[in-house]
Amino acid sequence: MIIYSVMPMELIMENMEAMSEIQYEETEIDGVKMVVERTPQTSEAKIVRLLSWNPQDYLNPRFAPGTTIYFRPNA
Amino acid sequence: MPFDIQQFGVKRTQIPPLQNRPDLRPPVNPGLAPTPREEQAPQGDPPQQEPQGDAKKSALVESIQQLGQTSIASSPDSNIHCLSIIGQIEGHMAMPPQNKTTKYEHLIPQLVAIEQNPKIEGLLVILNTVGGDVEAGLAIAEMIASLSKPKVSLVLGGGHSIGVPIAVSSDYSFIAPTATMTIHPVRLTGLVINVVESFEYLEKMQDRVVNFVTSHSKIEEKVFRELMLKVGELTRDVGTNVVGTKAVEYGLIDEVGGIAQAMHKLNQLIQENKQKENLLQ
Numbered sequence: 001m002i003i004y005s006v007m008p009m010e011l012i013m014e015n016m017e018a019m020s021e022i023q024y025e026e027t028e029i030d031g032v033k034m035v036v037e038r039t040p041q042t043s044e045a046k047i048v049r050l051l052s053w054n055p056q057d058y059l060n061p062r063f064a065p066g067t068t069i070y071f072r073p074n075a
Numbered sequence: 076m077p078f079d080i081q082q083f084g085v086k087r088t089q090i091p092p093l094q095n096r097p098d099l100r101p102p103v104n105p106g107l108a109p110t111p112r113e114e115q116a117p118q119g120d121p122p123q124q125e126p127q128g129d130a131k132k133s134a135l136v137e138s139i140q141q142l143g144q145t146s147i148a149s150s151p152d153s154n155i156h157c158l159s160i161i162g163q164i165e166g167h168m169a170m171p172p173q174n175k176t177t178k179y180e181h182l183i184p185q186l187v188a189i190e191q192n193p194k195i196e197g198l199l200v201i202l203n204t205v206g207g208d209v210e211a212g213l214a215i216a217e218m219i220a221s222l223s224k225p226k227v228s229l230v231l232g233g234g235h236s237i238g239v240p241i242a243v244s245s246d247y248s249f250i251a252p253t254a255t256m257t258i259h260p261v262r263l264t265g266l267v268i269n270v271v272e273s274f275e276y277l278e279k280m281q282d283r284v285v286n287f288v289t290s291h292s293k294i295e296e297k298v299f300r301e302l303m304l305k306v307g308e309l310t311r312d313v314g315t316n317v318v319g320t321k322a323v324e325y326g327l328i329d330e331v332g333g334i335a336q337a338m339h340k341l342n343q344l345i346q347e348n349k350q351k352e353n354l355l356q
Contacts (some may be wrong), residue, residue: 001167002280005206006235006257008311012163015171049180055188058181059156065178 024048029069032057036069043071154196155341156189158182159203164215164237166208177204179211186218197345198226199337200245206236209261209280213237213287216244220291225344229337230254230328240284242328243292247340249332252319256327258302259314293326 003012023038025045032052036045047067050057057063160182162175170176189195200219206212219226219241228245230238235257242248242256250256261281285303289296302315302325309316322328330336 002209002261002277003207004209004212004237004261004284005163006233006259007163007205012170012174015173019169019171049178050184052184055184055191057188058185059188059192065181 026051029063032063034063045069045071152194154194154345155199155338156195156197157199157201158185158189159201160215160238160241161203163205164207164212164241166211168208176207179208179215182215183218186215186222190222190224195224196348197224197341198222198245199341200226200228200241202228202230202234202238202242203232204234204238204241206238206257209237209284211237212241213283216240216287216291219244225341225348227337227341227344229332229334230256230322233257237284239327240287240291243288246344247330248292248328249330249337249340250319250322250328251333252331254319256317256322257309257314258299258317259309259312260303288327292328295326298325299327 003009005012023040025036025038027034027036027045032050032054034050034052035048037048038045045068047063047065047069049065050063052058061067160177162177163170165174165176165178189198198219219228226245228242228248230242230248230250231254232251233255234242234250235255236259239256239258242250261277261284281303285296285299288294289299302317304313305315306313308314317325317327319331323331330340
């Protein structure tokens with residue numbers, strides 16, 4: 001992989017170690033599978049990417065990467 | 076605490092109940108004039124009306140909780156799709172969280188959807204990017220270039236490095252007078268083994284970028300390569316920083332302009348496209 005950017009490489013790659021601590025999880029919302037990043041100690045998660053075959057799902061602003069979603073605790 | 080993923084939805088505790096939010100309460104009918112629905116309900120049977128009101132209220136509460144706010148009165152659906160390419164273009168490797176990134180795995184299916192969706196008649200690409208992954212950038216550029224719908228790009232702030240092929244991939248490109256584009260060589264940082272092979276590999280990668288840019292814009296290959304290898308323009312690197320009007324002079328970008336010009340051009344291209352389709356039918 002080659003990065004072609006005006007940003008210095010050391011700035012782009014800073015905090016690379018922190019990446020290994022991120023917890024990724026697969027989940028499904030309204031029938032759309034996606035990978036989410038769990039925020040530790042909370043019921044929140046952030047959408048990382050969709051695993052959908054339907055291109056129209058990618059136009060849905062609710063599923064944009066970075067959107068925060070909430071897990072509801074079991075009653 | 077156990078979580079039920081299937082039950083996943085919304086945080087219910089964050090939004091205060093509707094009763095405490097007079098601003099969100101549905102408007103009460105002035106003079107207690109019955110609404111058409113209430114008129115149909117049998118008179119003198121208030122318990123039957125109760126659930127109706129509650130259902131209405133809970134529907135509103137539901138919509139507040141689902142979206143975090145009541146839905147804003149939506150304007151008629153736009154026939155253009157605005158694609159903003161910002162920060163780093165993230166490719167095969169996830170970048171550390173301090174980077175703002177545009178993810179190619181989301182953009183590529185989105186471009187497929189744009190091609191497929193009959194409601195979208197044109198694409199406006201807005202760029203303010205510092206560059207990023209060569210393969211991901213070229214993939215996005217190729218997707219935009221091969222889209223059958225009219226597309227216009229607008230460079231705001233910066234469209235550097237791999238942002239250059241994306242900027243020129245559209246039918247017509249604009250650059251803001253203050254926006255810049257940095258053209259510099261593709262290179263490898265860090266440990267380099269097999270110098271000769273690495274150099275040749277990079278040369279090939281660079282040729283891919285150069286070929287794409289020269290075949291999708293009016294700039295000549297010789298000029299583009301000269302700009303790429305110019306010394307004394309950038310502090311940390313060889314290359315050139317091309318500002319607004321200069322980019323147009325070199326033929327890299329079609330016109331200096333802003334959002335009004337870009338939208339006008341896009342609408343014009345959409346009209347032309349429609350006329351062409353009508354002729355074919």
